[in-house]
Amino acid sequence: MLQIVIAVIGKVKPPLTTLVLALLALVLFTAGSAALSQAAEPLGVPDREDIEYPDDEPPSDAELELGKTLFFDPRLSGNNRLSCASCHNPDLGFGDGLALGLGTQGNRLTRHTPHLYNLAWNTAFLWDGGAESLEEQVLEPIAARNEMSMPLDRLMVKLSRVPYYRNAFAKVYPEAGLIPETIARAIAAFERTLISDNSPFDRYMKGEPNAMSAAAIRGMKLFEGKANCIACHSGPNFTNESFHNLGLGDEDPARAAIVADDTLRGAFKTPGLRNVLLTAPYMHDGSLATLEAVVQFYNAGERKGATTSKLIKPLHLSETEIFDLVAFLGALTDPVIVARPEIPAGPDETESDAKHQ
Amino acid sequence: MLQIVIAVIGKVKPPLTTLVLALLALVLFTAGSAALSQAAEPLGVPDREDIEYPDDEPPSDAELELGKTLFFDPRLSGNNRLSCASCHNPDLGFGDGLALGLGTQGNRLTRHTPHLYNLAWNTAFLWDGGAESLEEQVLEPIAARNEMSMPLDRLMVKLSRVPYYRNAFAKVYPEAGLIPETIARAIAAFERTLISDNSPFDRYMKGEPNAMSAAAIRGMKLFEGKANCIACHSGPNFTNESFHNLGLGDEDPARAAIVADDTLRGAFKTPGLRNVLLTAPYMHDGSLATLEAVVQFYNAGERKGATTSKLIKPLHLSETEIFDLVAFLGALTDPVIVARPEIPAGPDETESDAKHQ
Known part of the structure; x- marks a missing residue:
């Protein structure tokens, strides 16, 4: 029950929180659990005003461009072949069209690749809810040995050698720079824009x-x-x-x-x-x-x-x-079209290396 | 082999036909059937200039509106519940999402509902090629007892009582008026616009x-x-x-x-x-x-x-x-969005009768 209250608070803008809490308390105290079991939130149109951003700050265009570029960059995998977009493919409903996805070794995963639509309002991520924010979720498949298999310390080194990333991280995150948390933050910012x-x-x-x-x-x-x-x-x-x-x-x-x-x-x-x-x-x-x-x-x-x-x-x-x-x-179909960005070239890579998405 | 030649002729505009025939004859005579088996037409972007219209006449806006209205009108089925769009549902890739479709009695059909994308260039219709033009194809599922179960003579009577259809057929087909062939022609004209x-x-x-x-x-x-x-x-x-x-x-x-x-x-x-x-x-x-x-x-x-x-x-x-x-x-995905038309009311029908699509 506490989780539900927290989830509701998390989705409501500050001025409304007190009112909602009061109403919710009323419902809980007067009708008890029977009322709760019928309290499915009605269907409706998502309200973009309700999206909660980290530090209550919508992302800048530069942050979104950085996040999108990272999302499509196969450098985020250990063998430079898989990007986030390889398995969360915009052309396949941000999934991969397979029953079970593939890791960098062509190995089958144990759970189906989830889509990424309208995660901006979510409070639980991954099939088991093992991540509680988009930011927390992002790094897991990158580092996982059976998925993208890209240790984060080595990813930092790899990205810092690419002029575009050096400049973009310095510009978008002048204090933190290029660290795992800012990679996660940029990709999560882009993912929040995948709204249908x-x-x-x-x-x-x-x-x-x-x-x-x-x-x-x-x-x-x-x-x-x-x-x-x-x-x-x-x-x-x-x-x-x-x-x-x-x-x-x-x-x-x-x-x-x-x-x-x-x-x-x-x-x-x-x-x-x-x-x-x-x-x-x-x-x-x-x-x-x-x-x-x-x-x-x-x-x-x-x-x-x-x-x-x-x-x-x-x-x-x-x-x-x-x-x-x-x-x-x-009738719930409204595809999200995303133009694939250019993948920035690195100092010692041929263009075709960088283009493996 | 003759069928292939005819198919090619059917797709090419008159000025090109002779040239293509000559080239094709050259290929056939010089290389024989071995060449033919490798002669798969290359992939590419469909050319709207290559669409062949009946009487070489692209449809007018009025004809397209009539065809679209008919496509979505459940009057085209015996129980007024199924339109063409019920099974060729724009929200389900112009299919029905089922393994095998349903007739007016909730009966399962024996073949999967085919989609309707880019039929403008086709020369064979239905799963067995039993129709050689879109016009010929259209009337079959309407009249079929296990599909829409709407005998065409009774359909004429039903549609002629609806003022919109009386006026639209008189305007679009001043000579033929409302007959099965013009119903087919209007619907086929609309279907030719479903281009991805x-x-x-x-x-x-x-x-x-x-x-x-x-x-x-x-x-x-x-x-x-x-x-x-x-x-x-x-x-x-x-x-x-x-x-x-x-x-x-x-x-x-x-x-x-x-x-x-x-x-x-x-x-x-x-x-x-x-x-x-x-x-x-x-x-x-x-x-x-x-x-x-x-x-x-x-x-x-x-x-x-x-x-x-x-x-x-x-x-x-x-x-x-x-x-x-x-x-x-x-990557072959480019949905075709169609705004559903108003279904015209008939003289003795309530609005909700007419709206069953």
Whole structure:
């Protein structure tokens, strides 16, 4: 419960915090936990005014350019072949299109590559919530031996030899300069700009009745009603930022490894659903391949294992209701187009070396 | 071979036809069939100048508006619930997101719903090529009992009672008026506008070296080389407009039912790959769910059954080569956004009746 209060505070601008806290306390004290279980945040259009920036300071253009350049630069991997964008590929919904991603050695990872849409509002990162901010999240896959395999001390040396980075870090972070924390800060600043908020759903919510098809409108009602997807996929970004075991039945401890709570064994973070059409395949293990397969998985509602969420139960959806839900999920599509930057050349690299993204 | 010649003629503007015929004849006579098997049309950007319109006349704005309105109008189905756009949903890559589509009775169809991207250049339509023009194709699913189940004579009556259609058909087709052929012509005119030609791949081909990632560029080379996808997915629209049995092993006679040639049993049309990311799942039966699964299917190259194409053979692609091919397929993404029109009200219908799309 405390976590929920903190999450709400984290998302509200200071002047509103007191009011929200008071209202929330009222709800908690008068209605107790029964009210809470129904308190899924309503669906809606994300509000860019609600984004919290580090030090309450939106990034400068120079910081964004630096972050974007780093995001696309394959120097951030040990073998100079993988950039953040290799696996979080803008052309593949900021994923990689694979069930399980690949590390620098062509080795398969154990969890599906998550997308990066609308993370600006998130409070938990990575499938197990092992990072509590975008900045904290960024460095982990760079340094991880099975992912980008680029030790941070060596990365500092590598980047400091590139004139563009020497100049850009000195300009954007005059006090701290080029350190792991400023690399993380620049990339996180760029990632916060990956916002999808003009889908047919958003245009419908903003008052265009024709923006969504009749099937998608029926699907939205099922999403909030009979199918109860909103129990977890709630709010403008379609995630409650919480952790649930869906009974996919693998041996990954997931959240339990972060919070040492065995009831959270196999519990993974609810992913946001914006641009979900572009981010196939699905689930933390990439084991469900299509939107239809995901809806059918929840419709079957087979509860496997002791810690599987009690929200998993048969939904009794008809074929046409599955069709309508898939239509609604498609209506969450608003691709984010990012022009790939030039990768800056280093002093002793050929251009083609630097261009491996 | 005659079919190929005709297909080429059909795509070239009259002044060029003679030249192309002469060149083609030269190739055929000098090099024989060995040359033909290597004559895959190169990949490229589609040329809107090459679109052939009925009567060589591009559609007027009024014809396009009529066609678009018909495309989205659920009156075109027997139960007023399904429009063309219900299954060819713009929010789902002009497909339905399902392995197999649904008819008006919630009945499953036997073939996967095909997308509608860049059909303006096509010469064969439907999975078995049973229609030779977009106009011919349009009426089939409307009248089919298991699809939209709307007998055309009754559709004429239904539409003629709607003032908008009475006026629009009289204006756009003053001689023919409202007949099945003009319905088909208006819808086909709209469908020809569903053009995707500004993907990262197109921008790369037009001279932006950063438009595609390094992985996608490597994937393109594999596509044209080692993986030999281009043997069938050739030309600016990534289809040779031909028919192949991939050994997916079902009992659908496919092309053999159209041309009475048993060697074409189970041979389906090569679909174009533009926006392939958006059109999951894949294959004529929707049996392959992700881009990765499709590449792995071809990589395995298991040739099942007597009429399976000899092009199906093991490709020996590594995991990173599969990654690169998926990245290239993602780079073919350039969604086509279509604003849904108002559905015109009829004389004795409530507005909500008309709005079921």
